[in-house]
Amino acid sequence: MNRFHLPKEVEIVEVGPRDGLQIESRFIPTEEKIKMTDDLSDCGFKAIQVTSVAHPKAVPQLADAEEVMAKIKRRPGTVYNVLVPNYRGAERAVNMNADEWELMLSVSDSHSISNANKTTKEALKEHEKVARLAQENGVIARGGMATALGCPFEGRMPIDKLFYVIEAYESMGIRYITVADTIGVADPKHVYETMVQVQEKFPDMKYNLHLHNTRGMALANIYAALQAGVTSFDTAIGGLGGCPYVPNATGNVATEDVVHMLELMGIETGLTFDQLIENASFAEQLVGHPLESAVYKAGHSNKLHDAPKKQVKQAD
Template sequence: MNLPKKVTIVEVGPRDGFQNEKQFIPTEKKIEIVNALARAGLKNIEVSSVVHPKAVPQLVDAEEVMSKIDRLPGVSYRLLAPNMKGIQRALALRPDEINLMMSVTESHNRSNANRSVEESLKEFETMVPMILEKGIAVSGGMACGFGCPFEGKVAVAQIERVADRYVAMGIKGVGLADTVGFASPKQVYDTVAHLLDQYPDVQWLLHLHNHRDLALANILAAMQAGITQFDAAIGGLGGCPYAPNAAGNVATEDLVNMLAEMGIETGVDLDALLEVGEMVRRVVPHPPGSALLKAGKPWVLAKAPDCQTKIG
């Protein structure tokens, strides 16, 4: 198998994981979880999103969370910003990185951002220089990269349209999202192999949701094609508020466990990560979407019985 020696995981649980939760998670718990994720060895954490509180009430405390977390050295703390108002708020908080997000399809972008694809791109062209001149890194995300809940299949040309503009803006890190879990391993392999060939200087990242339990299989296919960066969410939480039947992200602990079993380095302490998963379990009112939190770590063996007990 053609596999990398090391993979970078971007933890998006505090933003994408929490944004769909109806029951408000106390701000102090969000801060505690972000700090614990950093201590577990995650070097890239998306802390929150600077969106209008009416759009995503769960993230109304973005400023407080960002200003009160422990900023550990060597950890990149990222904010998501969808528009100019968000950028103005984000810049004041001095994150290490700002992630811009839009959809590659017209209908989902209008549902999510109330803009056409072209309107979002033109707004980003104004925003990117503002971010870079402050010495803050900028990345660009693309929702619905493998399928749209309103339009169905997405052509690679739709991805390339946005990627071309991102590259022209000076964005070097680009994330491609399977927002509603339509992707299959072959589709992922073929798509990202093409994109890596067409855009060799772009640092591609995949953001995969687990609607149909294919996220880990899709990650394996992506790694074989050459991708080494992935978003993941603690507890498998998440989902887009503007995508019908949206399910959670691939669980960070499930991904770390799979990679560890394959001998691929992540720098993440799995035991510490599972402790964070238990913290998350206590603040959300439903079971997490994490196989490891349900089943436990592999190779934890039980004591064999002394002899077989026959019944009847």
């Protein structure tokens, strides 16, 4: 009989304030973004991706990145991360006092051109300068890989393309890689095989998985990744989010759904389910539309109800 090979604890990186809000068409007031981040900090996340320095014309929702980063309350023990897509954005980020920059590019050329007007090779060349600027300013740089598990224009990525990008990041001194299923097309077998291969090829890297729940497979993909030895995952409160440059984009896997599943399996996250539900409720008020989260709607599976005192009439 096969035995489960599961870690005792995992790291949850909350990306709701950045990836969760970037696709919202109604501008969220800066003060509300700050409150959202502060409330999430109070939950005890080890890391929060707060905002992005993408050009304001490209992502107008996050045009207030400087003010948000200046006014959030920094909780000791929480790493505050900013998404940095290019060198111009990195120059903006220098004065934000972020603990980390997540460099982001697309593994597929077609999505890279659509998203950044550069091929993957050109984006990597620019990231060499970004990585140097991070080092000069004492900021940790992570290497992000959008469309690593599937591209809306090219389909599934050959593993050699992932190797190419990871090797380039490694040469920049980066030791933390985010592998993203930007459009939510990965399946558990694909996730498992991909994460095993990249860890075998580059064993000195630490890996994080960024999943979208577009086709309802994100939790299954997380389970497969756990089996492959991955212990860090991006999630967004309420299942908010989606890439502005992806057709039919939908949200990230919901933080509370992931924590609920891990909690049932005895895996520690350092987060409290009830507190996450409170934050999901605020997020729903903030964006003004229903959330994608399953357990936000249904509640914890351990919740019991009073048994009826008489037989309930059966439906015809």
